[in-house]
Amino acid sequence: MDFLEIIVGAIALLVAARAFTLQKYEIRKNGRISALVHSSNLIQQKIEYHGKIIDDMKVKGKSHQEWKGHTHRINDQFRPLKGKIDAELLELMAKHDGISLADEIKSTLKISS
Numbered sequence: 001m002d003f004l005e006i007i008v009g010a011i012a013l014l015v016a017a018r019a020f021t022l023q024k025y026e027i028r029k030n031g032r033i034s035a036l037v038h039s040s041n042l043i044q045q046k047i048e049y050h051g052k053i054i055d056d057m058k059v060k061g062k063s064h065q066e067w068k069g070h071t072h073r074i075n076d077q078f079r080p081l082k083g084k085i086d087a088e089l090l091e092l093m094a095k096h097d098g099i100s101l102a103d104e105i106k107s108t109l110k111i112s113s
Contacts, residue, residue: 029096036089043082050074087111 050070057067087106094102105111 029092033089033092036085036092040082040085040089043078043085047074047078047082050078083111 050073054067054070054074057070086109090099090102090106090111093099099105
């Protein structure tokens with residue numbers, strides 16, 4: 001009887017260790033997804049902020065020379081970075097959460113990997 005109790009205890013310990021490992025993995029994955037979503041939102045806010053600056057400068061009659069730096073920053077820095085972040089987020093979600101339409105979403109949104 002003591003031998004059976006030891007075997008049951010060992011199996012319970014293995015199950016608990018596996019559950020702990022899976023839980024740790026899930027926490028890391030969710031943290032990474034959360035960080036990517038937050039980063040994407042921050043970049044989007046920057047795009048909107050610089051877009052508003054451009055609109056305000058246009059309304060005030062400023063020349064293209066004066067606001068083109070903001071346009072270049074949006075198009076050359078922020079949008080490509082946001083695309084990369086969104087692509088990584090979609091890949092992570094497709095890999096771990098079973099989203100089967102990730103490639104279709106990328107092509108529809110014109111996101112390159």
